[in-house]
Ligand SMILES: Cc1cc2nc3c(=O)[nH]c(=O)nc-3n(C[C@H](O)[C@H](O)[C@H](O)COP(=O)(O)OP(=O)(O)OC[C@H]3O[C@@H](n4cnc5c(N)ncnc54)[C@H](O)[C@@H]3O)c2cc1C
């Protein structure tokens with residue numbers, strides 16, 4: 001059995017974002033990057049499946065992007081993936097989801113993967129498209145937003161999260177792709193010995209030009225901060241003083257404090 | 259401009275947020291038709307043409323067939339836009355339909371610009387304007403971003419059909435977990451978010467809730483990590499609340515959290531990040547370290 005996990009590297013969402021010089025994406029200056037939160041659940045689930053099957057399956061982690069994404073790939077290797085693939089693309093941020101899925105599909109189509117795990121969405125782009133489009137391109141069965149995963153006798157049973165706390169249980173025959181939602185599992189922290197071991201694992205680097213022959217279907221014309229609503233009061237300064245001012249406001253504006 | 263709206267049905271009932279698609283179409287002045295895999299007994303209050311496929315035949319959830327049915331309706335209607343809700347049905351199906359049409363897909367649309375659409379980015383902190391470059395465009399709309407337009411009359415139903423089976427087999431629905439505590443009645447809710455740092459800090463937030471005579475709420479990661487039990491979760495996959503006072507402690511303000519609490523009477527947010535999106539709904543934003551500010555506030559309230 002062969003398993004693929006697709007991960008994206010994204011900025012820490014607590015950062016301050018400023019437009020880049022083109023004004024169509026964020027400037028990377030001062031940003032710290034990490035593995036997309038949703039993709040950590042995908043990596044964890046893939047590693048658990050590998051362990052469940054007596055470590056038989058070969059588990060590949062793939063990321064498309066500039067060389068900094070190797071950090072995220074290395075983390076996934078330290079979590080238990082066997083080998084890495086970087087689709088090397090310094091301009092990945094200018095590609096739309098269709099192009100990303102096409103490039104990944106061009107790599108994956110002859111590799112014979114049985115199962116693909118992706119995140120439900122990327123935190124920076126948030127399109128929820130790359131995984132599903134990849135499944136379409138590969139002709140795989142696909143289920144999104146999974147919060148439960150089981151594999152037995154060649155069939156995958158997942159729980160999809162629907163609105164209002166309802167869940168939908170569905171079955172998929174392999175080859176299949178699932179997109180992983182928050183809370184699917186508790187991603188492990190790589191241990192020091194595993195981080196050391198991961199350094200020896202192979203990472204294949206494939207230039208995007210060899211894989212991608214699709215034009216963008218949409219272009220970003222501007223990246224900007226939302227218009228400030230600005231109605232709210234902002235309290236800054238020393239903590240004790242902030243607390244006094246807040247209590248005063250609550251007394252004036254709510255019936256909660258007397 | 260013509261828009262094909264994708265209605266949703268679950269377990270035989272039309273889902274109300276589908277009316278926001280009608281509101282969107284009105285806003286952009288588009289003609290509409292709708293398509294839905296559902297049941298005759300629960301049709302939307304919508305006066306246009308409805309392509310209906312029977313859920314008993316095509317499955318509650320059979321994305322491969324639902325995709326084909328939508329493509330069949332696209333073929334007949336020749337729309338410029340195919341419009342979904344950004345819901346578990348929409349974000350699952352839209353990329354399949356976009357791939358089938360070789361169309362651009364824009365996800366979680368919150369507004370329109372001159373020649374394109376406005377989308378959230380970076381966990382709601384930023385915005386992107388995007389211009390599609392294909393003749394047909396697939397959109398998913400953020401829930402709540404456009405006004406629901408109801409009471410449009412009775413649809414003229416046309417049947418739509420397809421053949422084959424699908425690669426996904428629907429097994430069953432699982433009902434929502436029974437509620438432990440009912441936050442809906444609370445007058446004050448003080449919620450803990452990931453910004454509190456660790457499970458050991460939950461009692462500090464709970465102490466403020468107690469001092470204000472309220473209940474403890476939580477954001478999803480706090481629940482997913484097992485720091486707080488699920489019945490305390492506020493948001494689209496938790497409870498919807500509207501207390502007199504809502505205090506968000508170390509919560510960024512993701513759309514799924516806001517959807518559960520933005521109707522609260524008065525909202526206080528404590529966040530070290532002045533730009534956190536929670537600021538958009540907060541009446542007061544306290545820019546501080548939550549673990550320093552909350553104990554200070556609780557102590558002053560006790561006096
Ligand atoms: C389909 C779907 C359904 C969802 N349903 C829900 C739901 O029902 N409810 C829900 O809450 N979420 C839900 N989510 C998740 C949601 O998108 C966010 O991931 C989640 O709300 C973030 O929780 P948070 O604000 O606690 O954490 P984060 O987004 O990580 O934010 C933490 C915040 O704390 C601040 N902070 C950090 N340290 C400190 C400090 N020391 N002092 C002060 N502030 C600090 C940071 O600046 C940041 O703003 C859902 C997501 C999806 C995709």
Ligand SMILES: Nc1ncnc2c1ncn2[C@@H]1O[C@H](COP(=O)(O)O)[C@@H](O)[C@H]1O
Pocket residue numbers: 006007008009036038039042062063064065092097100117118119120121122123125126127128129130131
């Ligand atoms: N550049 C990328 N490299 C590898 N996987 C990606 C990339 N972008 C997105 N993905 C995968 O697709 C999922 C959905 O991303 P998105 O469509 O951007 O919301 C992510 O959670 C990843 O698993």
